[in-house]
Every structure is written in C-alpha cells, then in structure tokens.
Amino acid sequence: MTGWLAGIGTVVSLELRQRVRGVAWYVLLGVFVALVAIVSLVLAASLGSWTDDAGAAIYSTVVYFVLLLATLVSPALSGNAINGDRESGTLATTQVTLISTPQLVLGKCLAAWVSSLAFLVAAVPFLVFAGFFGGVRAEVVLVSIVVLLVELGVVSALGVGLSGLLRRPLFSIVVTYLTVAMLSVGTLIAFGIAGLAIQTTATQRYESFGGPTFEDWDNTESCTVQEQEITLPRFDTAWWVLASNPYVVLADAVPTTFDRHGSPTDLFGVVKTGVRSAQLPVGEQDPREYDCDPSTWGSYPTPEQIVATTVPTWFVGLAIHVGLGVAALAGAVATTRTPSRRLAAGSRVA
Numbered sequence: 001m002t003g004w005l006a007g008i009g010t011v012v013s014l015e016l017r018q019r020v021r022g023v024a025w026y027v028l029l030g031v032f033v034a035l036v037a038i039v040s041l042v043l044a045a046s047l048g049s050w051t052d053d054a055g056a057a058i059y060s061t062v063v064y065f066v067l068l069l070a071t072l073v074s075p076a077l078s079g080n081a082i083n084g085d086r087e088s089g090t091l092a093t094t095q096v097t098l099i100s101t102p103q104l105v106l107g108k109c110l111a112a113w114v115s116s117l118a119f120l121v122a123a124v125p126f127l128v129f130a131g132f133f134g135g136v137r138a139e140v141v142l143v144s145i146v147v148l149l150v151e152l153g154v155v156s157a158l159g160v161g162l163s164g165l166l167r168r169p170l171f172s173i174v175v176t177y178l179t180v181a182m183l184s185v186g187t188l189i190a191f192g193i194a195g196l197a198i199q200t201t202a203t204q205r206y207e208s209f210g211g212p213t214f215e216d217w218d219n220t221e222s223c224t225v226q227e228q229e230i231t232l233p234r235f236d237t238a239w240w241v242l243a244s245n246p247y248v249v250l251a252d253a254v255p256t257t258f259d260r261h262g263s264p265t266d267l268f269g270v271v272k273t274g275v276r277s278a279q280l281p282v283g284e285q286d287p288r289e290y291d292c293d294p295s296t297w298g299s300y301p302t303p304e305q306i307v308a309t310t311v312p313t314w315f316v317g318l319a320i321h322v323g324l325g326v327a328a329l330a331g332a333v334a335t336t337r338t339p340s341r342r343l344a345a346g347s348r349v350a
Contacts, residue, residue, distance in 0.1 A: 007099050011107025015081075016114060025115075032069050033122050036062055040126045044133065053135030053265035056257060060267035062126050063144050067250060070116045070152050071180050078112035078159025079173030082336055087169060091336075101337040105164060105329055112156035120148065135265055139255050144268070147253045150318060151246050154325040155180060161328020164336045183321070187245040191278075194238035199231050200282055232282050239278035243313040244320045248275050253314035262302030273303040276310040 040058055047054035082105070085091035094104060130136055159176045166172040242248045251271035256264055264270050301309070 004100075004103065007103040008107045008110065011094075011099060011104055012111045012114070015108055015111030025118075028073060029118060029122050032065075032119055035069075036065050036123055036126050039065065040129060044129075047133075053257070053259065055130045055133030056135035056137075056140070056266035058130035058133060059127055059136045059140070060144075060254075062123050062130065063148060063250070064247065064267060066119050066123050067148060067151060067246065070119045071155050071184065071246070073119070074112060074116045074152065074155045075159050075173055075176035075180060077115050078109070078156050078163065079176040080163050080169035081108040081112060081160045082164040082332060083167055083172055084163065084169045086167075101333050105160060105332050105336060109153075109157050109160040109329060112160055113153045116152045116156055117149070120145075120152075135257070137255070137257060140257070140266075140268070144250065144254050147250050147314075147318070151250065151321065154246075154321040157325030158328050161325070161330075161332040164332025165328070179324075183244055183246055187241050187248075191235070191238050191241045194241060195233045195235035195278075198234040198237050200234055201229055202232055202282065203227055203229060234282055235278045236281045239275070240313070242275050242278070243317045245317065246321065247271065249314045249317040249321070251275070252312050253318070256304075256307060258302075258304040262304035264303055269303070269307075273306055276306050279310045280306070 039061060043058045043061060044054065047057055082091065085094070099107075127141075155176075158179055159173075162176050162179070163169070163172045166175060248271065251268040252275065254268040254272075256269040256272055257266065258269070259265055264273055
C-alpha cells in the first residue's frame with residue numbers, strides 16, 4: 001500500500017512542478033487576490049459601520065468568490081490532463097513505467113485539486129480579516145471549508161475524468177466547462193422553466209379602507225373588498241432541481257445565523273432562504289392583502305421560520321457531485337488502461 005501511494009505521490013509531484021513553472025498561474029492568483037481585496041474592502045466600508053455581523057457577510061462572500069474562481073479555472077487546468085499528454089507523446093512514456101493506470105489518473109486528479117486549493121490559500125488573509133468584524137462562527141468556517149474542499153475536488157475529478165474519456169483536449173475542456181455550467185447555471189434555468197411551465201390559479205383578495213381619515217381604520221364598515229383570479233407559477237414542484245447546484249449545496253450545508261428580526265446575517269443564509277422558500281406550496285396559503293384586520297398584520301413567515309419548516313437538500317446534491325466525479329474517474333481509468341484492445345481512429349499511442 002505504501003508503494004502504491006508513493007506512485008500517486010510521484011505523479012502529483014511531476015504535475016505540480018509543471019504547473020508552477022508557468023507565469024500564467026501566478027497572474028491568475030494575482031488577479032484573484034486583487035478582486036477579493038476590493039470586495040472585502042468595499043463590504044467592510046459599507047457594512048462595518050452599521051452592523052455587528054459584517055464579518056459574516058464578508059466571509060461568506062469571499063468563500064463564494066473562491067468557489068466561483070476555482071470552478072472557472074479548474075476545468076482549464078484539469079480538462080486536458082490525460083489527453084494532453086497523449087497528444088504530446090508523454091502519456092505512453094509514463095504508462096511503460098511501474099505507474100499503474102489508477103495511480104496515473106488519481107495522481108493527476110489530486111494535482112488538479114491541489115492547484116485549485118491555491119485560491120483558498122490565497123484567500124486566507126481575507127477570511128481572517130473578516131473575523132475581526134465579528135459574526136463569524138467556528139461551525140460556519142468548518143462546514144463551509146469542508147464543503148468547499150469537496151466541491152473543488154469534484155470539479156478536478158470531472159476535468160481529469162473527461163480528459164481520459166475524450167480524445168481531443170479542447171473538446172474535453174469545453175465539455176468540462178459545460179458540465180460545471182450545467183450544475184451551476186443550468187439548474188437555475190431548469191428551475192425557472194419548470195416552475196413557469198406548471199401553473200395554478202388562485203384568488204387574490206384585496207381589503208382596503210374607504211374612509212379618508214385615520215379614524216376610519218377602526219370602522220370596519222369602511223372596508224372594501226376586491227377579488228381577482230390570478231395565475232401563479234408552481235416553483236414548489238421544481239425546487240428539487242436546485243439540490244445539485246454547487247452554490248446551493250454550500251449555502252444549504254452551512255449553519256445559518258439569524259438576527260433578532262429573523263433575517264440571515266450572511267450570504268449563505270440569503271441563498272438558503274431563497275431556495276428553501278421555493279419548497280413552500282403555493283396553494284398552502286391564500287395570497288391576499290389584509291388591510292382591514294390589524295390582527296393579521298405581520299403574519300408572513302420570517303426567513304428563520306422558513307428555514308426551520310423546510311427540509312435541507314445539501315447532502316443529496318453533494319452525493320450527486322461525488323457520484324459524477326467518481327464515475328468520470330472510473331471511466332478515465334477504463335479508457336486509459338493499457339494494453340488497449342481497441343483504439344479510436346486517429347489516436348496516438350506514443
């Protein structure tokens with residue numbers, strides 16, 4: 001087992017040495033640090049003076065920046081890990097050594113994962129900076145970092161796996177980007193289309209006072225009632241589509257902190273509340289405006305109540321992502337294994 005892990009370590013070492021030699025890698029990190037610094041300073045200047053939870057907002061925004069930039073860069077770094085070596089003629093040289101195909105594929109995946117973690121390391125000073133403003137809890141940091149590490153590993157696994165399944169480097173990189181886009185942006189589009197496609201009819205009731213003075217508020221006889229039929233989208237039937245969105249997975253897994261008004265204090269909570277709200281059935285409450293009866297004012301649920309009465313889905317999305325990554329790596333091992341009985345037309349052997 002030690003020798004097998006040493007073979008993976010050799011592949012990881014070779015891959016990382018090749019990556020750090022390029023200037024483009026350091027340029028990307030510099031741009032990332034500049035963007036995070038600007039966002040952190042703007043949030044600190046705008047939120048630090050009027051809320052005690054500014055640190056939570058800054059921290060969650062920085063973590064989302066790491067996830068965004070890493071998912072944009074990782075496909076380019078891992079999408080040609082195997083077929084790129086095949087085109088350059090170096091893959092066959094590696095395969096005639098004692099390195100097995102599983103070691104080769106896993107080593108390239110770990111190298112791509114470590115490369116994406118450089119963005120997280122570069123963001124550590126800003127995460128510490130957010131802690132000085134207060135509101136950042138230890139459990140939020142622990143859960144968000146663990147989920148972020150898993151998501152970055154999944155993107156790396158998808159890139160390396162598709163580079164083994166597909167013969168052309170450019171095509172595998174594009175497919176990796178499309179897969180990531182399908183999970184992040186495509187799920188939002190599918191959710192919107194599915195919710196609009198399924199609609200229901202409800203009666204909307206408006207109650208308002210007919211009197212011109214404030215004293216008429218106590219006079220129920222001055223109240224006028226208007227009703228109309230409206231068509232509402234059924235997003236509650238399509239909320240499950242968002243379970244596989246990586247940004248939703250991250251927000252839904254992190255424990256949410258609420259202020260005294262029941263509102264979330266960070267970006268994680270805002271995203272979680274929006275997604276959980278989609279679970280509420282449209283027909284469960286009659287959409288009406290209560291102006292005549294003061295006892296019904298303020299009856300709308302707070303974000304804290306919405307989160308408490310809905311179900312989490314982060315573990316489902318995380319399982320889907322891990323399953324996709326494992327399947328891609330398994331496919332890459334199967335197609336890259338030597339000796340191969342059959343090769344695609346135009347494939348380079350050495």
